[in-house]
Amino acid sequence: MTTLVQVEGLKVHFPITRGILLNRTVGHVKAVDGVDLAIEQGRTLGLVGESGCGKSTLGRAMLRLAPITAGKMVFDGVDVAGLEGEKLRAARQDMQMVFQDPLASLNPRQSVETLLTEPLRAHGIAYDKRTRVGELLEQVGLPSSAAQKYPHEFSGGQRQRLGIARALALEPRFIIADEPVSALDVSIQAQVLNLLEELQTQLGLTYLVIAHDLAVVRHVSDDVAVMYLGSIVEQAPADLLYDEPLHPYTKALMSAVPVPDPVVEARRERILLQGDLPSPANPPTGCRFHTRCPFKQETRCDTEVPALDDLGGGHRVACHWIAEIRDGRIQPHRVDPDATELFTDA
Numbered sequence: 112m113t114t115l116v117q118v119e120g121l122k123v124h125f126p127i128t129r130g131i132l133l134n135r136t137v138g139h140v141k142a143v144d145g146v147d148l149a150i151e152q153g154r155t156l157g158l159v160g161e162s163g164c165g166k167s168t169l170g171r172a173m174l175r176l177a178p179i180t181a182g183k184m185v186f187d188g189v190d191v192a193g194l195e196g197e198k199l200r201a202a203r204q205d206m207q208m209v210f211q212d213p214l215a216s217l218n219p220r221q222s223v224e225t226l227l228t229e230p231l232r233a234h235g236i237a238y239d240k241r242t243r244v245g246e247l248l249e250q251v252g253l254p255s256s257a258a259q260k261y262p263h264e265f266s267g268g269q270r271q272r273l274g275i276a277r278a279l280a281l282e283p284r285f286i287i288a289d290e291p292v293s294a295l296d297v298s299i300q301a302q303v304l305n306l307l308e309e310l311q312t313q314l315g316l317t318y319l320v321i322a323h324d325l326a327v328v329r330h331v332s333d334d335v336a337v338m339y340l341g342s343i344v345e346q347a348p349a350d351l352l353y354d355e356p357l358h359p360y361t362k363a364l365m366s367a368v369p370v371p372d373p374v375v376e377a378r379r380e381r382i383l384l385q386g387d388l389p390s391p392a393n394p395p396t397g398c399r400f401h402t403r404c405p406f407k408q409e410t411r412c413d414t415e416v417p418a419l420d421d422l423g424g425g426h427r428v429a430c431h432w433i434a435e436i437r438d439g440r441i442q443p444h445r446v447d448p449d450a451t452e453l454f455t456d457a
């Protein structure tokens with residue numbers, strides 16, 4: 112297998128400015144703070160984590176839509192973090208984004224035909240309008256009569272199909288889908304996810320799929336990465352991660368998902384977390400998760416940043432005590448009754 116996308120030590124720090132001219136920098140929001148990721152050609156990496164942990168910023172930075180403070184984003188052997196001008200434009204053609212709310216990203220006054228061909232015009236690519244628009248609509252399962260319509264004439268699911276068609280216009284090799292189905296009815300979600308999978312098979316696409324819904328990620332991903340406060344705490348092949356989540360944060364995420372069977376649901380282990388997500392402007396020292404971790408130890412956790420170590424089989428975890436937690440030598444502490452459960456609003 113070849114690695115198509117390799118992210119190394121990626122950081123995105125947004126300056127916090129003050130003063131009438133906003134010319135005084137008083138700190139930084141460390142939205143992405145040292146992310147390492149690899150995605151194999153033709154495969155899907157799912158990215159999960161709480162709201163505000165930096166998923167969208169990471170995705171945008173990988174496509175150079177957010178400023179990269181430090182680190183590398185190697186695409187097909189080329190670090191696009193340092194590219195400018197014509198080289199950046201060429202690299203961008205290979206990498207596209209599908210957004211959560213298709214209406215918000217589509218101009219309501221443009222016909223479908225115009226919307227789908229706009230990326231081609233922007234990149235100065237010659238095309239035959241009718242043929243190309245017809246092909247794109249067919250690829251996403253919409254009739255050719257859709258070409259003359261406007262975005263508001265379509266349902267949510269159809270509009271997301273248009274969003275996908277537009278992303279396909281430049282024949283990219285890598286697509287980042289940021290919450291591609293969160294705005295859709297549950298009944299429509301599976302259809303859109305299936306379409307993404309079919310397109311992947313047909314066109315050999317490589318995906319990064321961002322979602323807060325663990326079920327969505329499991330459905331589409333070969334591998335899953337879990338993000339917490341700007342960095343990756345665990346990454347593994349999807350089945351391995353869901354069968355044996357190891358990082359305390361991943362355990363808490365998984366334990367917050369209700370199980371449909373009431374008997375299993377009543378017995379299921381719940382790992383509750385204390386407090387809220389800390390501010391990325393002032394992240395905790397050492398392991399970022401230590402302020403909420405039910406397995407926190409007196410030493411190391413608040414002083415030393417844990418590395419994302421490979422435990423074998425592509426299962427990587429960033430925790431100093433993972434061996435002890437895994438074999439039960441370290442048990443979770445009791446947490447306050449007002450501890451918050453993750454994703455209860457999802």
Ligand SMILES: Nc1ncnc2c1ncn2[C@@H]1O[C@H](COP(=O)(O)OP(=O)(O)OP(=O)(O)O)[C@@H](O)[C@H]1O
Nearest residue numbers: 125140142161162163164165166167168169323391
């Ligand atoms: N342009 C910006 N300027 C300053 N701070 C930003 C900017 N964009 C994002 N942030 C901050 O960076 C952090 C990460 O935001 P981001 O949108 O990447 O999170 P997310 O994981 O995608 O969340 P969600 O699940 O809600 O979409 C947040 O604290 C956010 O407020």
Ligand SMILES: [Mg+2]
Nearest residue numbers: 166167168289
């Ligand atoms: Mg987001």
